Amino acid sequence: MIKPLPKLKLHGFNNLTKSLSFCIYDINYAKTTQHQDEYIEYIDEQYNADRLTDILKEVCNIIGANVLNIARQDYDPQGASVTILVSEEEMASGDEFENSEKPGPLPESVVSHLDKSHICVHTYPESHPVNGISTFRADIEVSTCGVISPLKALNYLIHSFDSDIVTLDYRVRGFTRDVNGEKHYIDHQINSIQNFLAQETCDAYQMVDVNVYQENLFHTKMMLKDFDLSTYIFGSGLDDFTEEEQAVISKQLQREMQEIFYGRNMPKMN
Numbered sequence: 001m002i003k004p005l006p007k008l009k010l011h012g013f014n015n016l017t018k019s020l021s022f023c024i025y026d027i028n029y030a031k032t033t034q035h036q037d038e039y040i041e042y043i044d045e046q047y048n049a050d051r052l053t054d055i056l057k058e059v060c061n062i063i064g065a066n067v068l069n070i071a072r073q074d075y076d077p078q079g080a081s082v083t084i085l086v087s088e089e090e091m092a093s094g095d096e097f098e099n100s101e102k103p104g105p106l107p108e109s110v111v112s113h114l115d116k117s118h119i120c121v122h123t124y125p126e127s128h129p130v131n132g133i134s135t136f137r138a139d140i141e142v143s144t145c146g147v148i149s150p151l152k153a154l155n156y157l158i159h160s161f162d163s164d165i166v167t168l169d170y171r172v173r174g175f176t177r178d179v180n181g182e183k184h185y186i187d188h189q190i191n192s193i194q195n196f197l198a199q200e201t202c203d204a205y206q207m208v209d210v211n212v213y214q215e216n217l218f219h220t221k222m223m224l225k226d227f228d229l230s231t232y233i234f235g236s237g238l239d240d241f242t243e244e245e246q247a248v249i250s251k252q253l254q255r256e257m258q259e260i261f262y263g264r265n266m267p268k269m270n
Contacts, residue, residue, distance in 0.1 A: 007079045011130060012262075014145075014176045014187065015145065015174055015175065015176045015177075016145070016172055016173070016174055016175065016184075016185075016187055017117075017143065017144070017145045017172070017173045017174050017175050018143070018144050018145075018149050018150055018151075018170070018171075018172050018173075019141065019142070019143040019163040019169075019170070019171050020137075020141070020142045020143075020149075020150040020151055020153070020154065020168070020169070020172070021139070021140065021141040021142075021152065021168075021169045021170075022140055022167055022168040022169065023137055023138070023139055023140075023165075023166070024137065024138045024140065024157075024158070024161045024163045024165075024166050024188055025135060025136070025137050025163070025164055025165040025166070025190050025257075025260055026043075026135065026137075026161065026162045026163065026164055027133065027135050027164045027165070027253055027256055027257055027260075028133075028134045028135070028136075028232055028233070028234040029132050029133060029134070029233055029234065029249050029252070030127060030132050030134045030234045030235055030251055031132055031233075031235065032235070032241070034235070035043070035132075035234055035235030035236065036127035036132070036134055037050050037127075038234070038235055039125070039127060039134045039234045039235070040077075040078050040125050040126075040127060040134075042234075043078070043123070043125040044074070044078050044079070044080070044125065047080060047085075047123050047136070047138065047161075047193070048074055048080055049072035049074045049080040049081070049082055050072070051122070052072070052080055052081075052121050053070060053072050053082050053084075055118050055121070055157070055160050056082055056084050056120075056121060056227050057084070058156065059119055059142060059147045059153045059156065059157065059162050060086055060119065060158075060209075062153045062156055063142070063144070063150065063152050063153055065087065065119075066086060066087045067084055067085075067086055068084075068085040068086060068087055069084070069085040069229060070083075070084050070085075071083045071084075078125050078126075079122070079124055079125060080122075080123050081120070081121065081122045081123075082120065082121050083118060083119070083120040084118065084119045085117075085118050085119070086117060086118065086119060087166065098227075099150065113213065115142045117144045117145050118141075118143055118261060119140075119141070119142050119143070120140070120141050121138055121139065121140045121141075121269040122138070122139045123138050123139075124136070124137040124138075124139070125137075130205070131252050132252075133252060133253065133256050134234065134247075135256070135260075136162075138161055140157055142157075144171055147189065151170065151193070151196040153197045154168075154193070154196050154197065155196075155197065155201065158197075158201060163222075163224075164223070164224050164257055165221075165223050165224070165257055165260050165261050166205070166220065166221075166222040167191050167219075167220075167221050167222070168218075168219065168220045168221075168222070168260055169217075169219050170190075170193050170217075170218040170219075170220070171213070171216060171217050171218070172186045172216040173216075185216060186216050190218060191211070191213070192209050192211065192218065192220065193209070193218050193219075193220040194207055194209065194220055195249070201222075204224060204225060205222040205223060205224055205225060206223045206224075206225050207220055207221065207222050208220070208221045221261055223258075224257075226229035227250070227253075227254060229246055229249065229253070230252050232249075233249075237268045
């Protein structure tokens with residue numbers, strides 16, 4: 001467990017801004033144009049503005065936020081966006097609220113707290129007719145201003161989406177002053193976003209960190225370790241493909257995932 005820094009006696013409000021943003025990717029193979037269209041329709045239904053609003057409201061419950069305003073929109077031909085403005089609830093006592101820096105809750109175990117700021121999500125489903133690869137990306141940001149870290153919502157959000165690849169960024173900006181006038185640029189210890197992930201998530205993903213500690217910037221990339229082709233086929237079954245076709249599709253999917261994970265195009269397959 002990461003221990004919090006000694007409790008600071010501040011002059012006024014805690015002005016540190018803590019932002020957690022990440023991209024979540026779901027990869028699929030859709031054999032025909034019809035299947036590709038059906039995949040887009042499925043994603044638009046599964047992650048429409050109403051469903052995304054429910055997910056973000058649950059995030060507000062996890063971090064203890066009061067909802068001030070909700071703006072949501074479904075787009076034509078595809079995609080959706082939701083933004084929620086929030087404010088902080090009264091701080092619970094030490095017996096009621098756990099403020100140590102440790103992994104946040106999974107969906108089945110939810111607790112609370114946050115500060116005035118915002119939570120937003122945007123979705124980007126797409127298909128390409130050349131190789132049948134279809135992807136779904138969700139961009140999520142939880143930004144707080146005060147003592148509570150948005151990392152508390154990390155595990156819930158990862159488990160709310162089908163995530164083959166996740167790229168995470170966490171940054172603490174600004175400063176706050178103690179009663180002696182000294183500036184503090186972070187109020188908790190952190191050396192990796194991985195410290196806030198549930199153990200089952202750490203076991204399931206290959207992870208790489210790129211951190212700039214002196215700037216309070218933390219970046220983690222995650223890709224699922226296990227690959228089962230049957231879970232990536234949309235609109236068809238494995239029996240619809242020969243073993244040779246299955247091998248080609250597997251290489252296409254794994255190449256797509258590696259390109260997204262490493263952020264660069266890879267050599268074309270023979």
